[in-house]
Amino acid sequence: MSHALHAEWTKLRTLAATGWLLLGTVALTVALSTVVTLAINYTSGGPSQDITKLSLAGIYIGQAIVAILAVLSISGEYSTGMIRVTLTAIPRRASMLAAKAATLTALVAVAAALGVLGSVLAGRLILPAHGFTAAHGYPVLSLAHDLTLRAAGGSVLYLALIALLSLGVATAVRDAAVAIGIVLGLLYLFPILATLATDPSLRRHLQQIAPMTAGLAIQDTTHLQHLPIAPWAGLGVLAAWAATSLSAGGLVLRLRDA
Amino acid sequence: MTATTTPYRSDIPVGRDGLVQLLGAEWTKFRTVRGWVITAITSALLIVLFAYLGTFRHQNSVCAGPTGPGVSCQGAAAQPRVPVGPGGEAVTDSYYFVHRTLQGNGSITAYAGSLGGRIQTGNGNAVSTTDVIGAPGPVQPWAKAGLILTASTRPGSAYGAVMLTGAHGVRMQYDYTHDTAGSHAAAPTSPRWLRLTRSGTTLTGSESADGVHWTQIGAAHLASLPVSVQAGLFVTSPQTAPAPQFASGSAGSGGSATGLTATFDHLSLQGQWQGGAWKSKDVGADSEMPTLSSVGYHLAGGAFTLTGSGDIAPAVGLPAAFTDQPSLTGVFVGLIVLIVLGAMFITAEYRRGLILTTLTASPRRGRMLAAKTIIIAAVTFLAGAAAAAVAIPLGAHLLRANGNYVYPTSTLTELRVILGTGALLALTAVLALAVGTALRRSASAVTAVIMLIVLPYILAIASALPTEASNWLLRITPAAAFAVQQTLPQYHQVNYVYTPSAGFYPLAPGLGLAVLLAYTLAALLIARHLLRTRDA
Numbered sequence: 001m002s003h004a005l006h007a008e009w010t011k012l013r014t015l016a017a018t019g020w021l022l023l024g025t026v027a028l029t030v031a032l033s034t035v036v037t038l039a040i041n042y043t044s045g046g047p048s049q050d051i052t053k054l055s056l057a058g059i060y061i062g063q064a065i066v067a068i069l070a071v072l073s074i075s076g077e078y079s080t081g082m083i084r085v086t087l088t089a090i091p092r093r094a095s096m097l098a099a100k101a102a103t104l105t106a107l108v109a110v111a112a113a114l115g116v117l118g119s120v121l122a123g124r125l126i127l128p129a130h131g132f133t134a135a136h137g138y139p140v141l142s143l144a145h146d147l148t149l150r151a152a153g154g155s156v157l158y159l160a161l162i163a164l165l166s167l168g169v170a171t172a173v174r175d176a177a178v179a180i181g182i183v184l185g186l187l188y189l190f191p192i193l194a195t196l197a198t199d200p201s202l203r204r205h206l207q208q209i210a211p212m213t214a215g216l217a218i219q220d221t222t223h224l225q226h227l228p229i230a231p232w233a234g235l236g237v238l239a240a241w242a243a244t245s246l247s248a249g250g251l252v253l254r255l256r257d258a
Numbered sequence: 259m260t261a262t263t264t265p266y267r268s269d270i271p272v273g274r275d276g277l278v279q280l281l282g283a284e285w286t287k288f289r290t291v292r293g294w295v296i297t298a299i300t301s302a303l304l305i306v307l308f309a310y311l312g313t314f315r316h317q318n319s320v321c322a323g324p325t326g327p328g329v330s331c332q333g334a335a336a337q338p339r340v341p342v343g344p345g346g347e348a349v350t351d352s353y354y355f356v357h358r359t360l361q362g363n364g365s366i367t368a369y370a371g372s373l374g375g376r377i378q379t380g381n382g383n384a385v386s387t388t389d390v391i392g393a394p395g396p397v398q399p400w401a402k403a404g405l406i407l408t409a410s411t412r413p414g415s416a417y418g419a420v421m422l423t424g425a426h427g428v429r430m431q432y433d434y435t436h437d438t439a440g441s442h443a444a445a446p447t448s449p450r451w452l453r454l455t456r457s458g459t460t461l462t463g464s465e466s467a468d469g470v471h472w473t474q475i476g477a478a479h480l481a482s483l484p485v486s487v488q489a490g491l492f493v494t495s496p497q498t499a500p501a502p503q504f505a506s507g508s509a510g511s512g513g514s515a516t517g518l519t520a521t522f523d524h525l526s527l528q529g530q531w532q533g534g535a536w537k538s539k540d541v542g543a544d545s546e547m548p549t550l551s552s553v554g555y556h557l558a559g560g561a562f563t564l565t566g567s568g569d570i571a572p573a574v575g576l577p578a579a580f581t582d583q584p585s586l587t588g589v590f591v592g593l594i595v596l597i598v599l600g601a602m603f604i605t606a607e608y609r610r611g612l613i614l615t616t617l618t619a620s621p622r623r624g625r626m627l628a629a630k631t632i633i634i635a636a637v638t639f640l641a642g643a644a645a646a647a648v649a650i651p652l653g654a655h656l657l658r659a660n661g662n663y664v665y666p667t668s669t670l671t672e673l674r675v676i677l678g679t680g681a682l683l684a685l686t687a688v689l690a691l692a693v694g695t696a697l698r699r700s701a702s703a704v705t706a707v708i709m710l711i712v713l714p715y716i717l718a719i720a721s722a723l724p725t726e727a728s729n730w731l732l733r734i735t736p737a738a739a740f741a742v743q744q745t746l747p748q749y750h751q752v753n754y755v756y757t758p759s760a761g762f763y764p765l766a767p768g769l770g771l772a773v774l775l776a777y778t779l780a781a782l783l784i785a786r787h788l789l790r791t792r793d794a
Binding site: 036057060072075181185194197 | 308311313314580583590595597601609657662701702705709715717721723724726
């Protein structure tokens with residue numbers, strides 16, 4: 001297994017795209033979070049804002065880059081034929097997939113942590129200037145605060161789970177374009193369907209099973225009793241999606257010729 | 259002894275990389291990849307299928323009242339009765355009216371003022387439209403008191419009116435959608451002389467500060483006005499703007515009912531007015547909009563005091579009422595499928611090495627890209643337009659079958675939405691083709707296009723961003739093109755939460771589509787440049 005890990009690490013490390021995509025994850029996450037925090041202003045008497053969640057809005061875009069990285073890590077092998085070399089070297093296909101998942105998760109977690117820290121820092125610096133001060137009932141964002149820590153740490157876990165979900169889908173369908181279409185469809189379509197659904201209970205159910213909406217419940221720090229799903233339960237839903245997709249990918253990998 | 263051999267001459271005609279031949283080549287490539295044809299058909303089927311999901315709804319919640327859920331509310335009989343104005347749009351026509359019959363030409367003049375507001379007490383969500391008295395409250399910005407001349411007292415009739423408003427000065431309005439501003443009074447409740455004159459089918463509204471010097475506000479030509487019309491004094495006051503909430507087309511019913519009291523004196527009439535006594539009527543008392551029940555009038559010393567509740571305006575934000583948007587939920591699903599198709603139409607060639615053959619056969623690279631663009635645009639436009647043409651009536655039927663109201667739209671608007679949906683999908687697929695040509699990698703191309711068009715839409719409608727930020731996203735990103743699906747216009751004379759999540763876009767339909775077109779053209783130009791300057 002350690003050989004498999006080493007092999008996967010070498011492959012992932014030596015691809016030029018990996019560095020760029022990881023950098024893109026960090027940069028785009030921080031950039032979108034910054035733009036969103038710049039766009040919001042405190043209005044007295046207005047609805048109370050969840051500034052922690054808004055400061056972490058960059059995850060919406062960061063997850064797409066994570067998905068590309070995860071999809072390419074296996075689809076790239078199929079398109080170049082590298083997969084045959086890989087499977088000759090590591091005939092235990094489950095080990096290969098597990099090693100891929102482990103190296104990918106580690107890399108994504110590092111990039112995600114940097115992106116999340118950058119976003120929280122941006123929120124901490126920008127929000128007080130936009131009227132979100134302690135006097136208005138918005139303490140400065142700080143990871144020492146339990147709920148903020150849960151939101152920030154949960155966002156890192158969220159991105160890691162998105163990588164696993166994408167890896168599973170890409171292993172099952174092989175083609176990069178189709179895999180990324182399926183992953184981004186799963187992530188982005190559910191929230192749109194939930195918003196457009198005219199039936200309130202259907203809307204709530206959609207929000208409860210959607211990988212993105214449920215998973216991002218971990219970022220909520222206010223109105224917790226009105227959430228369609230509790231924060232950790234929501235992350236659990238995403239974990240279930242990731243586990244299902246990895247199992248399906250693993251099964252297809254085992255049953256089909258490469 | 260040497261045999262003479264004729265050199266080989268291909269019988270393919272010269273000029274084989276003309277656009278027509280290239281179109282044929284690209285069409286053959288598309289047609290013969292079974293997965294692509296299936297994908298295009300699937301995208302259309304998904305759009306239709308998701309019309310079911312978008313419009314799925316237990317019955318109209320208004321029905322789940324004392325009558326018991328699901329018993330009396332099935333079928334078209336349970337539809338809310340919403341009047342339709344002369345222009346074919348759904349209207350609210352509910353006001354207190356003190357009137358006489360005017361035969362032929364004539365005019366009515368009055369001195370109107372002393373506006374006082376009333377507002378419904380208690381929770382705005384639990385409106386029982388009949389038992390609401392209301393307590394003194396602020397005058398609503400679009401509360402109206404003035405003179406009206408209408409074809410009949412049936413809601414939805416053609417009319418013209420001059421009025422004082424709560425916060426928008428003196429206005430002349432006619433046929434629900436038309437609104438002309440007069441002078442803006444210093445204080446909202448400062449009195450004003452108003453005059454409404456009928457001459458044939460033309461109505462003229464005038465105002466005056468002193469009753470001597472008159473200024474014309476505007477004129478209306480009401481073609482269908484009968485000879486005998488009802489004219490007199492009216493007062494009405496619309497519901498408060500509801501709190502914003504996430505839902506499409508249905509957002510925010512649940513404002514509070516309000517009322518307005520106004521005084522009119524120095525009433526003078528010219529022309530043939532029939533009958534000596536003034537009649538009164540609470541027009542449109544069974545309106546779907548919440549209204550107060552404490553309406554009426556009294557006459558003392560030549561001064562009329564009227565209290566009314568409701569609105570004379572286009573209907574916006576009716577409870578359990580929907581536009582075409584829920585029926586088009588599947589467009590987003592179809593969009594993602596077609597983005598994948600558009601990107602693969604070129605990236606598959608790079609992956610398989612077919613691009614080398616393609617460029618050998620047609621060395622003019624720009625023309626090859628043009629041929630691909632035309633083929634993918636035609637296929638996706640047809641798939642999108644055909645699917646929308648089925649999904650819209652299907653969704654409307656499903657909503658009506660469950661006792662919901664669907665806003666009426668003109669055939670022209672329906673056609674715009676259907677063709678616009680086709681254009682939206684075609685432009686997005688071409689954008690994916692262009693980005694795919696530039697990036698050559700399908701995963702990056704698909705992600706880039708989805709991030710450009712779907713992500714801004716999600717951030718605008720389904721995140722906690724403030725409305726102003728959402729509106730900017732829907733102005734400057736390709737997601738602006740979704741404006742082509744909006745069927746209910748935004749009316750400045752109706753106070754409502756016109757947010758993207760309620761289905762109101764900041765740009766006009768054509769302009770929104772033009773934003774996407776600009777992105778697509780820019781991407782095509784970049785793709786053409788890269789294609790010509792890079793080795794394949």
